Every structure is written in structure tokens, then in C-alpha cells.
Amino acid sequence: PSCCQQIHQWYQMWLSEGGVYHSWDSLTAMQKARLSPLLSAGSFDWLNRFTGEDESRVATAWEDIQYLRGTGEAVPMDMRTLLPTSLAAELHGFNGRLWKTPEVIWRQACWQAFAPGNSTYHLYQCRYGVKWPNGSGFHCIDGGHATELSAEFDTPWGPPSAEVLCALSARFRCQVRHVYAEEGCGFCGYSEYDHGRLADHESDDIEFSDEENEDGFRDVTGPDYILDSLPHYGG
Template identity: 35%
Template sequence: ENLAFTRWLEMLQNGVELDTSGCRKLHELWQQSDIGWRRWDSLSDGVQAEITRLYSARRHDWSGLWSRKDVSAWWEQLCENPLSERTYPFDLLQVLPSRLDVEINGFNGKLMTGIPTAYDWYLARYGTKWPMGYELNVSSCGDDFIQIDFDTPWSPPDAAVMEELSRRYNCVIEHWYAEQGCDFCGYARYVNGETDVYITDELEWGEADPDDEDSFPDVTGPEWIINNVAHFGG
């Protein structure tokens, strides 16, 4: 029995969180298991076939949406362990960790019974289906503040994310957001890890130009959201 790999599987079954300590322990067990020495050509035909089947179904989740890497090259890459650490702008997984089983199960799931899809997990934990900030821009900063604009798909980050940021950095966070496609907006204020204010509302609209069939009404309110967001979403 490969005790290191057995312990790795136990951590998987227990839904280990991918925080710093969890990732470090998982990596140590991976190295101790010596699976990294099992090169593709050393695997039996049956094992290669099963890995190929799994990889073909999960390639987008495990290697990136645009990956076209051959399964043997992917396996050799895992063995060589050359990948450097990476993150994304306003990476919410660095604020609240995900879980190993969720990440292996993938965005659309259907691999592991009883484990949520990453889509469902991300919505429940982070408030948005892709837990990162798009088009992030530092629009202003000073000695004691920083102002950033970013987009998330369809919905704002969950309050738990902003609370953790406020707690971690012992700061006040003010968050304005708007989504004109779904007709909502909001404002929240977080102080030292606690929600101090939380307001949601519908957007207010002007009139479309009756002489221009391609015109679209402008957002005119609520007053408190105007000039506090870079744009009003999709």
C-alpha cells in the first residue's frame, strides 16, 4: 500500500480546503507517494486508457479551457512538476479557499458523486460563477486608500468575501455595484470584518429616444449609485 497516496485520498474525501497549509500538505504527500516517477511509458495499457478517458472528459477543468495538450504530455508535465504558482486579478480563491474535491470535480461536475460542481460551489461561496475580477483597474489611490474598478459575471462578490478582506487587512471597504442587464444595484460597507451597511435597489431609467430605434435608455438612478461605478454592467 502507498501510505502517502492513501493519506492524500483521505484528504480528498474529507473535502480539504486549498489554503496554504492544505496545499502544502497535499504537495508533500504527492512527492512522498513517488507517483511523479511513474512516467507515461511505464504505465500499463489499462492505466493509460483510464487516464486518457478521464483526461478527455475533464481536460478543460484540469488544464484550462483552451488547452490542446496531448494526455501523455500532460501526464509528463505533472511528473516534472514545472508549473509555477499563478493567480488572477482579484482572485477570490486567495481570499476564501476552494476545496480539492470541488476543483477535481470541475465546473460542470459529473465526475464525483455527492460533490458539488465548481459552478454551484463558486456561486454559494463567492457569489459569482467565476471567482475573479475582470478588467481590474486601480482608478485612484492615496496614502490611506485605494480605489479599484472590476467586473464579475452577473453578480457581485458575496459579503463573506468582502468581510474577510476587511478582517484580513483591518480596514474599511466600501463597495458599489450595478448590473443593468438584471436591473439591480447595491452598496455595502465593511468594517474590520463585519458588514456595517448593506443596501440593494433597482436601477432607475430615463427615456429612450423615440426617433432612434437603436437607442437605449440611460441609467439615471438611484442617485447614490451615479458616479460611484465605472459602468453599469452588461
């Protein structure tokens, strides 16, 4: 709680300054010395790339974070908006590299008190049932009915947890039918939710044709409920 209060205080202070943008060149030498190892350790988790200890690359990472902060871009099918994530784990990162910082930093009492025990890899698997809690290749399908909405998306390497779909159904006070398939491993299933409650579910092995098609794959032949729900190979 004390760490969250401190972060909130800093955030409110930043807002009171009008959300001032601080370029890398405007930072003091001490600020750069503190930020460099943090950016070097966390850049892959935050920006999907390594900076190493090269100051020019660290500076570019800082500028990119400043840019992303102001875009307001949303993550497709972000499950963290349905089930809250952990701020400490998010900072810790998927690979858990943030806390692998120089001894002069991590030996500070305030740092030790804040450092979480797990990376987001562990958190996402436990809370959302998937490796990354968002839907890639996400797009909506307009079926022409005012009270219905369909969406397609992929997740690695299995379906989202029932808790995620329950939260989705509860959030919009609606019925949700979720169909999933993973042809590579040959499993599939469906679940139905009603206003936040799991109403029905089924899991099966995918049925394949005996002969391969012209692309070298065996066609999916069942169960019936997935035949019209596979936009492409994979799920």
C-alpha cells in the same frame, strides 16, 4: 481526512524528488491508461477545452497542466483566497465531468470514497454568490491617497456575497465600500464593511433616462451612489 492526508503525502513525495517534471512520453502504459480518462473528462474544467479520447490531445492537455503548474500565475480577485474552496469539488469541476469516468475506475472503493456530491457550480453559488469566484477585467485605480485603494472588476451575474467582502475587510483590517450595478437586469446596490463587519447596505432598482442615447441605450440617471462608479455598461 484520509483523502487529504493521502494527497499531502503524494505532494510531499513529489517535492522530495525536486518537483520532477514528467512528460507524457515518459509515463508508462498503465499510467497513461489511468490518466487518459481523467484528462478527457476534466480537461474542459481545468483547461477550458475538450480533448475527447484522442491521445494526442490528451497528451497536449497533460503537458499544458505541467506548464501551468510552474508559472505561478495568480487569478485576479480570487475569492477562494478569502473563503476556502473544496479541493474535491475543484477536481470534480464546474461541469461535474471528472467523475463520469469508465466503470473500471469509478467502481473502485477508494474512488467512491473520494468523489464529492456537488460540482463547483453549486459550491461557488452557495459560498461566493457568483458563478465563477474571480473578478474579470480587474484593475486597480490609484487615487493618490496612501490609505485608499480602488478596484474595478466584473462578476457573473451578480455581486459577490457579503461573506466575501467581510472576509476581505477582515483580512486587511480595513474599511471596504462595495458598489455594484447590473444594467441589463436593472439592479444595483452598495455595502460597507468595517474590519470584517457589515456596517451598512442598500439595494435599489437602477433609474434610467426616458430617451435612448445615440448607441440605443437609456442613460443611467440614479441612484446617485452609482453614477460615478460605472466604468462600462454591465457593472
